[in-house]
Amino acid sequence: MVVGAGMTGAACAWYAARAGLRVAVVDRGAVAGGTTGAGEGNLLVSDKEPGPELDLAMLSTRLWRELAEEAGFAADIEYEVKGGLVVAAQPEGFAALEAFARQQRRSGVVAESVAADALPELEPHLSRELAGGFYYPQDAQVQPARAAALLIRDARRMGATLHTGTTVTGLTRGAGGEVTGVVTDRGTLRASWVLNAAGTWGGEIAKLADVRLPVLPRRGFVLVTEPLPRLVRHKVYAADYVADVASGSAALQASAVVEGTAAGPVLIGASRERVGFDRGFSLEVARLLARRAIELFPALEQVRVMRSYLGFRPYMPDHLPAIGPDPRAPGLVHACGHEGAGIGLAPATGHLISLLLTGQRPALDPAPFRPERFGDGGIADDGIAREGIADEGAVDA
Amino acid sequence: MTRPSRRLRTPLALVEAQPGPAFHVTFDGRTLNALPGQTVAAVLWSAGIVSWRTTRVDERPRGVFCGIGTCFDCLVTANGVPNQRACLVPARPGDVITTQRGDGHDSV
Amino acid sequence: MTRYDLAVVGAGPGGLAAALTAADGGLRVALIDGAPEAGGQFYRQTARQLRARRPERLYHAWSTWASLRDRLADHRTAGRIAFLTERHVWSVEPGDGAEAAEPGGFRIHALVGAGQTASETVAAGGLVLATGGYERVLPFPGWTLPGVLTAGGAQAMLKAGLVLPGRRVVVAGSGPLLLPVASGLAAAGADVTGLYDSSAPRAFARHAAALGRNGEKLIEGAGYAARLARRGVRIRFRHSVTAAHGEDRLEAVTIAGPDGREQRIACDALAVSHGMLPHTELAQTLGARLAADGSVAVDTEQRTDVAHLWAAGETTGIGGAALSQVEGEIAGGSATARLRGQAPTGLAAKQTERRRLTAFAEVIQTAYTDPADWERRVTDETVLCRCEEVTAASVREAVSDLGATDLRTVKLLTRAGMGWCQGRICSPGVAGIARCPFTPVRTPFARPVPLGVLARSPDPEHSPDNEGTAS
Numbered sequence: 001m002v003v004g005a006g007m008t009g010a011a012c013a014w015y016a017a018r019a020g021l022r023v024a025v026v027d028r029g030a031v032a033g034g035t036t037g038a039g040e041g042n043l044l045v046s047d048k049e050p051g052p053e054l055d056l057a058m059l060s061t062r063l064w065r066e067l068a069e070e071a072g073f074a075a076d077i078e079y080e081v082k083g084g085l086v087v088a089a090q091p092e093g094f095a096a097l098e099a100f101a102r103q104q105r106r107s108g109v110v111a112e113s114v115a116a117d118a119l120p121e122l123e124p125h126l127s128r129e130l131a132g133g134f135y136y137p138q139d140a141q142v143q144p145a146r147a148a149a150l151l152i153r154d155a156r157r158m159g160a161t162l163h164t165g166t167t168v169t170g171l172t173r174g175a176g177g178e179v180t181g182v183v184t185d186r187g188t189l190r191a192s193w194v195l196n197a198a199g200t201w202g203g204e205i206a207k208l209a210d211v212r213l214p215v216l217p218r219r220g221f222v223l224v225t226e227p228l229p230r231l232v233r234h235k236v237y238a239a240d241y242v243a244d245v246a247s248g249s250a251a252l253q254a255s256a257v258v259e260g261t262a263a264g265p266v267l268i269g270a271s272r273e274r275v276g277f278d279r280g281f282s283l284e285v286a287r288l289l290a291r292r293a294i295e296l297f298p299a300l301e302q303v304r305v306m307r308s309y310l311g312f313r314p315y316m317p318d319h320l321p322a323i324g325p326d327p328r329a330p331g332l333v334h335a336c337g338h339e340g341a342g343i344g345l346a347p348a349t350g351h352l353i354s355l356l357l358t359g360q361r362p363a364l365d366p367a368p369f370r371p372e373r374f375g376d377g378g379i380a381d382d383g384i385a386r387e388g389i390a391d392e393g394a395v396d397a
Numbered sequence: 398m399t400r401p402s403r404r405l406r407t408p409l410a411l412v413e414a415q416p417g418p419a420f421h422v423t424f425d426g427r428t429l430n431a432l433p434g435q436t437v438a439a440v441l442w443s444a445g446i447v448s449w450r451t452t453r454v455d456e457r458p459r460g461v462f463c464g465i466g467t468c469f470d471c472l473v474t475a476n477g478v479p480n481q482r483a484c485l486v487p488a489r490p491g492d493v494i495t496t497q498r499g500d501g502h503d504s505v
Numbered sequence: 506m507t508r509y510d511l512a513v514v515g516a517g518p519g520g521l522a523a524a525l526t527a528a529d530g531g532l533r534v535a536l537i538d539g540a541p542e543a544g545g546q547f548y549r550q551t552a553r554q555l556r557a558r559r560p561e562r563l564y565h566a567w568s569t570w571a572s573l574r575d576r577l578a579d580h581r582t583a584g585r586i587a588f589l590t591e592r593h594v595w596s597v598e599p600g601d602g603a604e605a606a607e608p609g610g611f612r613i614h615a616l617v618g619a620g621q622t623a624s625e626t627v628a629a630g631g632l633v634l635a636t637g638g639y640e641r642v643l644p645f646p647g648w649t650l651p652g653v654l655t656a657g658g659a660q661a662m663l664k665a666g667l668v669l670p671g672r673r674v675v676v677a678g679s680g681p682l683l684l685p686v687a688s689g690l691a692a693a694g695a696d697v698t699g700l701y702d703s704s705a706p707r708a709f710a711r712h713a714a715a716l717g718r719n720g721e722k723l724i725e726g727a728g729y730a731a732r733l734a735r736r737g738v739r740i741r742f743r744h745s746v747t748a749a750h751g752e753d754r755l756e757a758v759t760i761a762g763p764d765g766r767e768q769r770i771a772c773d774a775l776a777v778s779h780g781m782l783p784h785t786e787l788a789q790t791l792g793a794r795l796a797a798d799g800s801v802a803v804d805t806e807q808r809t810d811v812a813h814l815w816a817a818g819e820t821t822g823i824g825g826a827a828l829s830q831v832e833g834e835i836a837g838g839s840a841t842a843r844l845r846g847q848a849p850t851g852l853a854a855k856q857t858e859r860r861r862l863t864a865f866a867e868v869i870q871t872a873y874t875d876p877a878d879w880e881r882r883v884t885d886e887t888v889l890c891r892c893e894e895v896t897a898a899s900v901r902e903a904v905s906d907l908g909a910t911d912l913r914t915v916k917l918l919t920r921a922g923m924g925w926c927q928g929r930i931c932s933p934g935v936a937g938i939a940r941c942p943f944t945p946v947r948t949p950f951a952r953p954v955p956l957g958v959l960a961r962s963p964d965p966e967h968s969p970d971n972e973g974t975a976s
Contacts, residue, residue: 005908029911030908030909030910030911030913030914031907031908031909031914031918032914032917032918033913033914037913037914037917145914145917145918146907146917146918149903149907149908149909149918150907152907152908153906153907153908162908164908164910165910223956223959224923225956226480226500226925226953227453227499227500227924228500228502229499229500229502229503263893263920263923264453264500265923268956280792281790281949283596283598283949286949286959287959287960287962290956290957290959290960291959291960291962293956294956294957294960300956300957301955301956301957301960302622302955302956302957303955303956304480304953304954304955304956305950305953305954305955305956305959306924306925306927306950306953307923307927307948307949307950308948308949308950406692406693406694407693407694408663408667408668408669408693408694409555409667410694411559411562411563411692411693411694412551412557412558412559412560412562412563412667413557413558413559414551414555414556414557414558414667415556415558416554416555416556417554417556432554432555432667433552433554433555434551434552434553434554434555434666435552435555435666435667435668436665436666438662438666439662439665439666439667439668442662442666442668442669442670443668447651447652447670447671447754448651448753448754452894453894454893454894455888455894457649457894458650458651458753458754459649459651459891460651460652460654460754461651461654461658461662461670462653462654462655462658462891462930463639463640463654463655463657463658463930464654464655464657464658464659464660464661464662465546465639465657465658465661466539467639467926467929467930468891468926468929468930469892469924469925469926470891470892472925478620481619481620484658484661484662485539485619486619487552487619
């Protein structure tokens with residue numbers, strides 16, 4: 001019983017169905033109705049710190065390629081191994097990139113140093129005022145909503161069922177307290193395992209089992225331009241992006257992330273704020289993103305923004321997702337909290353889950369992702385920042 | 398003056414317009430007459446031209462659809478600047494109007 | 506920054522009336538519109554340089570317009586209304602930028618001139634949104650051919666530029682707009698071969714009482730019909746266009762009658778419309794609640810649920826120019842009082858008039874009906890999203906195969922609604938084919954905005970002296 005028909009839920013359903021398990025996917029909305037429909041579809045290794053997340057990303061990148069080829073829908077989901085280019089405006093930033101890349105290489109990441117004067121060859125429209133960059137050929141992109149939908153369709157062809165517009169309101173428990181299924185507004189469904197793939201709302205599902213999973217929303221905006229010819233060839237982002245991702249600050253952080261799409265528009269991100277689930281558009285954020293994007297690509301100055309969308313990344317305090325069975329509630333399994341990396345990490349998550357559920361040896365050490373690692377106290381669950389210093393914790397961002 | 402008879406009925410005649418002097422613009426190299434105050438779309442319509450761009454995917458011709466600047470079907474390239482709504486942009490003497498293809502940014 | 510008492514976005518009948526009423530009441534008003542002249546769509550003005558000596562021949566109720574126009578001129582001369590033309594509002598933010606003295610208010614951001622590459626900001630304590638409406642067109646095979654256009658679009662091009670969409674015109678669809686459009690095109694010299702409305706005349710008979718209370722509207726309609734009959738223009742109800750034909754431009758249409766019999770009519774222009782939809786982007790950006798029909802929700806003073814934000818005209822529900830004007834007067838009167846901390850007086854008569862006209866509009870809404878089974882005539886190859894060229898096949902696949910159950914998901918999976926027009930044109934068609942609820946277009950950018958404009962913050966303040974276009 002997969003709760004959540006986003007990318008993570010879709011991948012888990014696919015791998016589980018392929019492993020021969022009987023799968024049902026439930027979502028209170030539609031397929032890709034949550035954060036999956038608000039992302040850029042990035043499959044990155046470039047921004048991952050060495051450690052469990054990078055290992056997960058390396059595995060997932062390989063699985064994405066296999067998935068795209070095996071399931072035969074690479075073109076349909078706009079799967080493109082376009083490569084990522086991280087650039088630094090200052091020499092200190094470039095040096096930091098170098099140090100980072102060195103560590104990443106130990107985990108199998110390919111990272112090529114690019115001197116300032118060699119950048120234009122990779123990206124002709126990039127600003128000429130940069131100190132240098134690193135090219136990551138393993139970075140790729142997909143269209144996330146289509147990818148999730150096609151994975152679910154495939155899973156259904158393998159016997160899985162899909163129940164959209166169905167809200168989980170509780171969990172059923174067995175005699176020993178184990179989770180035995182879900183109660184929804186359309187009836188009860190029994191399952192040996194209930195998988196929490198509810199992304200940013202994963203904490204709410206966990207609460208139904210009386211366990212704590214501190215998933216918080218981290219709001220992000222994306223600006224979408226008019227359709228353009230190939231202006232940006234790779235995913236290009238500024239070095240401070242990595243620091244933003246790793247930051248625990250609730251205040252607005254924005255660094256330039258620019259990439260083209262197969263359909264033509266250029267996507268511009270990326271902002272991170274902890275403002276709860278505030279769906280109000282912020283012109284202030286949009287202006288900041290525009291400024292940062294033009295700093296990287298001056299030619300974007302004349303290009304028109306057609307629309308913007310926002311989403312809530314599921315953010316865990318230690319920036320690692322929760323993947324695996326919950327010992328506090330046997331029968332409940334988690335696969336959520338991938339913060340801004342959910343699309344890329346989905347196949348590895350799904351693969352890991354299906355190995356764990358079928359009693360096989362997991363491809364990675366699952367210990368760092370164990371869902372019970374946060375205990376039960378300390379951090380507020382409502383998604384509103386409450387960091388030590390008063391002005392840093394301001395909600396009204 | 399009474400209303401014109403059917404044979405002579407034109408929009409200009411209906412409202413007894415006495416426009417300022419006509420001027421020239423070009424469309425794909427062809428010289429067209431334009432009346433001051435008309436939009437690029439109106440000038441092209443007067444010359445019997447109803448489409449001035451082709452679409453990105455299927456390369457199909459498009460022209461005026463909503464006529465009020467909401468649908469973005471009438472996008473035209475004027476004086477090298479693409480993606481202008483022909484139904485809103487006034488024609489000016491010497492305008493060089495060209496058919497645009499796809500996203501309109503062929504020259505990038 | 507100059508802070509107006511009241512800003513009004515939209516200079517059609519609704520916005521004009523609001524601005525004039527507020528100026529009458531002593532407020533300092535900024536009236537903002539994208540066109541070079543006031544009038545909106547209903548009173549869209551012929552370009553000045555075309556020097557029309559008998560412009561009234563293109564309009565109904567010219568004297569109403571003349572009165573509004575003259576009052577505007579007086580207020581401008583007296584400095585009570587700053588009329589900011591060729592300003593295309595792309596966003597509105599709460600807060601008027603004032604430091605501490607007067608909290609609240611709004612900052613209105615507008616792209617300037619036809620080029621729309623630079624932006625200005627207007628600050629005001631109160632805001633009236635009179636952003637009007639636009640045409641609703643249900644798709645059919647061939648509807649993307651050049652030569653097929655909206656009925657309102659044909660009328661707008663005729664009024665503004667004194668041009669016709671073609672020589673042989675068919676007018677079709679449903680709604681009260683078809684009659685005046687057909688009449689206007691015929692008067693201007695087009696050979697209007699016929700007017701085909703998919704509605705059933707029986708529906709009008711059913712609502713005779715309500716229609717009767719609005720005698721002048723019936724007379725208006727009868728006038729158009731008589732004029733068309735005199736010109737030999739066929740008027741048929743329960744008929745609809747099932748397809749448009751042509752290679753690279755329109756050459757003929759197929760019209761089907763209630764018995765299913767089809768006829769092919771040669772033509773080079775098809776003016777089509779299935780009613781109208783309100784523009785509500787700015788209201789949504791400010792957080793104003795929408796009514797069930799997708800229009801901006803207002804109370805009897807035309808107030809939205811956002812402080813000091815009013816809305817009037819088609820944006821609060823499609824109902825025609827006369828209703829828009831009355832609503833504008835109410836909004837202007839309410840704003841004049843409320844912005845001074847008082848309750849308005851003297852609105853009663855106007856509110857009664859609004860109720861009467863609203864009742865008529867509601868009758869019209871139910872009497873005019875979409876073509877029966879229009880979804881079935883949409884083939885898999887028919888393009889539904891004109892901007893992104895998404896076909897009905899893609900939309901149907903998203904629903905049947907990929908689990909899409911709402912418009913947003915269909916959009917995510919097919920790109921329908923992601924193009925330049927942001928779903929304004931295709932949403933009704935896509936919702937119909939996908940059999941999901943129609944949701945109003947919601948976008949933080951009411952117009953496409955150059956990134957350079959966004960990056961510059963804050964925008965230069967609008968200069969009070971610079972009322973014309975910068976270009």
